[in-house]
Amino acid sequence: MTASKVYFTxxxxxxxxxxxxxxxALLKKAGMNTIHFDNKFTAVKIHFGEPGNLAYIRPNYAAVVIREIKKLGGKPFLTDANTLYHGRRANAVDHLQSAMENGFNRIAVGCDVIIADGLTGNDYIEIPIELKHCQTAKIGSAIAQADVFISMTHFKGHEMTGFGGALKNIGMGSGSVGGKMEMHSTSKPVIVEENCTSCGICIRNCAQHAISFNDNKKAAINYDLCVxxxxxxxxxxxxxARVIWDKSGDTVAEKIAEYAYAVCKDKPHFxxxxxMNVSPDCDCWDLNDQAIVPDIGIFASFDPVALDRACVDMVNQAPMIYGSVLTDKDYEEGEHEDKFGHIHPDTHWKACLDHAESIGLGTQEYELVMVK
Incomplete structure (x- = not known):
């Protein structure tokens, strides 16, 4: 496969x-302006950051991307899907408030925010892909229905996938709550009875009529009916109602690649x-630890696989920041050891890139083009 161009400033x-x-200048040099945006709904996928975390992408950068899309006639909106865990981005009301608090609003960025999978994460479209793990992918409707897809990713470490890059942002980030569950687990959910308040909302929302009250007036799942x-x-x-987290890291990574494939399938994407602020863990935490390397820059490409590979290579070539978690974990310069693998030794980030490459989403071969 021919090497993809990755542009860098x-x-x-x-x-x-x-x-x-x-x-x-980077957006223009990398060719984002060659996309036909005129009158097209354009989903700009970003992570708004869990309130308390300060490592997320500054809204100022999002404003630049939105401005350029609007100049080209597009109809952009910033978007993310709800989380599977219970934080301040688990439903659209709290998610929108969190985005506002972190500066993502019409005044700051020039467009509105739409939560891709609706109020409670149930607004999705199943995109057929028929790949190794997933026959379909449950993608938030606002992203699935968009004409053009643009991702803006804060590249950082991640406790499950080694690092969180473009593929993680696109695949896991665009999945509905049910899609995120599919990526994380092969098991059906469980009810923690002591947390159940007997409100009945799970019963009313179960399409399979698989949940009812037990003798203790608590929700109970009939696994013969549950899908x-x-x-x-x-x-x-x-x-x-909780997920059983029983997927291996490699399988999760491969499913993320398949969901990213679904998002990018049949539409222009960039x-x-x-x-920068390369924190060791995900922006889903309500805090961010010290960066592990100095700020490096901004990268752009039509190929998300090449983009992730270029970013991880640059982080691994960069000097560590002493006093960061790398110091705590006895990382030594000159070891030529993968920084993310050192921080999260049970992860294997290359699994996602390898699988994404195998299904035709992109290539790990890249040519780095400097933009001054």
Missing amino acids: NMRTKPGRNMLDKLT GCGQCVAVCQFDA HISFV
């Missing part, structure tokens, strides 16, 4: 050429990664 600035100017869609997990506000 570093963090060096000068009067009249700040980082927002450099991002604008494992995860809707009870999505609607329960008391952490009573991807931007911000390798």
